[in-house]
Amino acid sequence: MSAPLLDIRGLRKSFGGLDVVRGLDLQVGQGERVALIGPNGAGKTTVFNLINGYYAPDAGEIRLGGVDLVPIAPRRRIRHGLARSFQNIRLIGHLTVLENVLLGAHVHAGGPLAMLLPLGLGRGRRLREEARARLAEAGLADHAGSLAAGLAYGLRKRVEVVRALMARPRLLLLDEPCAGLNTQERGALLAELHRVAEGGVTLLVVEHDMHFVGGLCGRAAVLNFGEKIAEGTPAEIAREPAVIEAYLGHAPERYAHA
Template sequence: MTLFRIENLRKSFGGLEVIRGVSLEVAQGQRLALIGPNGAGKTTVFNLINGYYRPDEGRILLDGQDLVPMAPRLRIRHGLARSFQNIRLIPHLTVEENVLLGAHIHAGGMLAQALPLFMGRGRKLREQARGLLEDAGLTAHRGALAGSLAYGLRKRVEVVRALMARPRLLLLDEPCAGLNTQERGVLMEELQRIAASGVTMMVVEHDMHFVGGLCDRAIVLNFGEKIAEGTPAEVARDPAVIEAYLGHEPEKYAHA
């Protein structure tokens, strides 16, 4: 069953067409990787899905509902959550508080929000946040200020924050960037665990090893166009993809 579908998405900035008619589908429970060389438009696609930018053309359907006319802040209510390429936690709030921000749509109206975090509905959300932090092995850092944490830990906190929204589609923008091999391993295990619980994911990532371990399908973008689609292993062998990354002439590959 298709959970998420993009139809013929187009976006130009100042006359330069950055996204040129991209279409894709993500089935329920699938993990789709969006890969491609720098400047291919991967993050722009995320920003269009998110509502950072408004597409010039095309539809973005989550569970049959078109997100394009919807205000960015309402999209999370339809099950869309994301992590950011450059970490965007609030440095002078604690890890737990940052994670709680992710559950904003479950926090009730203005009056419920004016209650201290340990009362009423906030109490239940706090227990939930602690549970997710524990699952992620981050309990020890719960009370620390987000700004004081190591880079790798902050990346994982961002994922937990996005999960607090109980999303149907989780967008991960370069979850591995800046992590060392060991940190990548920890993150991979964690994402596999989350995936096993049934969360559908779209991942922008450069590390093909990571993509191969997490995702069951990959779409390759180059200059704002889809140039290949298949399993991670298939697209990695695709001549068009290799050319896009290495910039070789197609003829040379024909002989290779």
């Protein structure tokens, strides 16, 4: 692998004496699709929050395209090509879907004076066209004018992905994109994410649905108690004893004998 797009080394974070992330190393290459899996409380979302800058790490490096993100303010990291979706949907309820998606493009909207222009004027016109196009690609064109709060759960989940894409990220972090979606919606999301990845966006996904992970990601890293306990293709991971033990809470032998 050439220099990875995302390069995490020795990442540590503890809250009140509890080590949540313990010396994590993780590399994601340009154009790769990597899953971060593990049981509840393994520290997956914390890793995302550290990459994102919501928390400051106690130790370690997070490099994106060679740039160390740690000293960079959370607000500025999106300019380095980092965007994410959230585990519990964080759309702005009383704004329309189109407006939510336009929020994602904030970093491309221009300086303070451009903030004073109505959304469809100046550079905003092109951004609005881009937002409409991306919504249409995701099959959400009909909902562009609806308020985000009024949308069905599965739709809101997909709007979050489109919003993150509007930042034109190099690396897209998706926190449990499947949670709460039915089989049909999962299929639509999978197709959508394949399209996104083919467009050159690198994906790092936290997900519990191994079927979905197998369909999307070429590689998975397993986290347990803040440590990486296994890494490989989704199929290899599924056979790893340490992984089975982490998920079941006891050794696979005993499970086999039971």
